[in-house]
Amino acid sequence: MKLGFFVGCNTAFNRPDLERATRYAFPALGVELDDLEGQSCCPVWGTMPSVDLVGWCAVAARNWAIAEEKGLDIVTVCGSCYGSLAETRYKMLTHPDIKAQVNEILKEIGKEYKGTSKVRLAFNYLYYEVGPDRIREVIKHKLEGLTVAIQPGCHSLWPSKVYVDKEEDPFHPKVLKEMCEVLGATVPYYSRLLDCCGMGAMRSTNRERSFSLFQKKLVSIKEEVDPDLIVTGCSSCLIQFDTAQEFLRKDREINFEIPALHYMQVLALCLGADPEQVTGLARTNVGQVVKKILEG
Amino acid sequence: MSSAQAASLVINLTDSEPGFADEIKELGGEELLECIQCAKCAAACPMVLAGFSFFNKRIIQAILLGLREVLLDDSSIWACQSCNRCTEVCPREVNPFEIIQAMRRVAVREFALPTMSIEGLKSLYDTGHAVYLAGAGNTRAKVGLPEKPPSTVAYPEALKELQAIMRKTALADLGIIPMNGFGVADTCEV
Numbered sequence: 393m394k395l396g397f398f399v400g401c402n403t404a405f406n407r408p409d410l411e412r413a414t415r416y417a418f419p420a421l422g423v424e425l426d427d428l429e430g431q432s433c434c435p436v437w438g439t440m441p442s443v444d445l446v447g448w449c450a451v452a453a454r455n456w457a458i459a460e461e462k463g464l465d466i467v468t469v470c471g472s473c474y475g476s477l478a479e480t481r482y483k484m485l486t487h488p489d490i491k492a493q494v495n496e497i498l499k500e501i502g503k504e505y506k507g508t509s510k511v512r513l514a515f516n517y518l519y520y521e522v523g524p525d526r527i528r529e530v531i532k533h534k535l536e537g538l539t540v541a542i543q544p545g546c547h548s549l550w551p552s553k554v555y556v557d558k559e560e561d562p563f564h565p566k567v568l569k570e571m572c573e574v575l576g577a578t579v580p581y582y583s584r585l586l587d588c589c590g591m592g593a594m595r596s597t598n599r600e601r602s603f604s605l606f607q608k609k610l611v612s613i614k615e616e617v618d619p620d621l622i623v624t625g626c627s628s629c630l631i632q633f634d635t636a637q638e639f640l641r642k643d644r645e646i647n648f649e650i651p652a653l654h655y656m657q658v659l660a661l662c663l664g665a666d667p668e669q670v671t672g673l674a675r676t677n678v679g680q681v682v683k684k685i686l687e688g
Numbered sequence: 689m690s691s692a693q694a695a696s697l698v699i700n701l702t703d704s705e706p707g708f709a710d711e712i713k714e715l716g717g718e719e720l721l722e723c724i725q726c727a728k729c730a731a732a733c734p735m736v737l738a739g740f741s742f743f744n745k746r747i748i749q750a751i752l753l754g755l756r757e758v759l760l761d762d763s764s765i766w767a768c769q770s771c772n773r774c775t776e777v778c779p780r781e782v783n784p785f786e787i788i789q790a791m792r793r794v795a796v797r798e799f800a801l802p803t804m805s806i807e808g809l810k811s812l813y814d815t816g817h818a819v820y821l822a823g824a825g826n827t828r829a830k831v832g833l834p835e836k837p838p839s840t841v842a843y844p845e846a847l848k849e850l851q852a853i854m855r856k857t858a859l860a861d862l863g864i865i866p867m868n869g870f871g872v873a874d875t876c877e878v
């Protein structure tokens with residue numbers, strides 16, 4: 393098995409420990425990662441998508457063409473990359489006029505968008521293609537006795553029509569929950585499980601409102617689950633959970649901290665990765681929970 | 689509520705701009721007229737929960753009433769998370785997300801876009817990444833990765849391809865960011 397790893401922006405520059413974790417975990421499970429040399433930003437919502445529909449698809453199509461030329465599907469650990477790439481694929485395949493206009497632009501650089509590759513989100517790909525049984529066999533450490541609150545992330549679920557991997561019911565997601573249970577964790581439900589974390593355009597536009605949204609979610613997690621760890625399926629959610637708690641504590645809105653990691657970081661730890669390399673850039677104090685995982 | 693406060697909430701329909709709905713449809717909001725204002729999208733929207741004055745349903749309503757200036761004067765459209773809960777639940781397949789994007793496209797054509805979007809576009813054009821940290825090489829090395837990711841920042845010819853594409857899009861006609869010569873690769877966190 394081989395996939396093109398779409399690393400994106402936040403993972404490459406803000407959380408390279410997550411990139412390292414991804415590059416560790418996939419090969420450890422028998423999946424080779426290709427670099428998709430020359431890839432760019434997906435492009436993310438506030439840039440080309442907000443300017444022009446065809447321009448959005450054209451920038452994405454260059455990324456798609458890199459994967460198509462290698463005959464590879466794309467994998468990402470970022471919800472925005474996943475969403476933007478899946479949306480553009482859907483638009484180009486359902487609107488031949490958009491695809492034709494995009495290919496007219498791509499002629500400029502001698503490339504063509506065909507629509508032969510797909511994009512998968514890391515934890516979905518592992519669930520559907522590698523499988524819980526294989527993961528259970530290979531892991532060296534477990535989250536035995538640990539309670540986890542999950543944050544699947546908006547773009548892992550909606551709009552389901554643009555994604556290859558669909559939950560049975562996108563408002564009752566179970567894949568990330570099962571993937572954490574495979575690692576030995578207890579994963580209770582909490583009432584704001586589906587809420588948005590507030591990262592992204594909302595945080596850039598109005599930080600106060602973004603943090604108030606995040607606070608509602610975080611308090612629901614604390615009061616209902618009181619977990620050892622929050623596990624996200626998306627790199628943007630990771631950044632919000634990892635950085636916004638500090639702001640809320642400084643504002644005396646909360647008096648606690650819950651460590652947060654991306655699923656691929658937790659998986660990499662379970663597979664035996666060096667904790668400093670795969671979690672070393674966390675702002676929340678993950679030391680204690682990482683120690684427990686390595687003992688488990 | 690005082691009468692002055694109440695007056696500020698009055699929508700003056702004489703400000704309505706005919707043809708605004710058509711503009712939104714042309715810029716990607718094709719299904720605009722399918723909306724029956726049922727508010728299912730609003731019930732699912734994080735912007736409602738966070739307290740923004742305009743969100744999917746109200747943005748569509750304002751567009752249908754032709755209230756271009758009202759929407760341009762408010763930053764709400766730029767806070768949309770693109771989460772697509774609305775697209776998922778809409779019983780009429782209106783795709784409210786795409787209508788909000790179309791409204792942003794209207795705003796961009798009036799140069800009414802936030803600095804973060806201009807910075808993001810500049811960074812995308814200059815480096816290939818909307819989010820770019822000039823000093824990330826050290827942190828990358830610290831976790832055992834090459835200083836540059838295998839993207840446009842490591843492959844200058846790929847960046848030139850991306851720039852050639854961007855120069856062929858509507859962005860070039862709009863003149864929002866400088867597109868000739870070489871930009872300076874500064875940090876950009878949007």
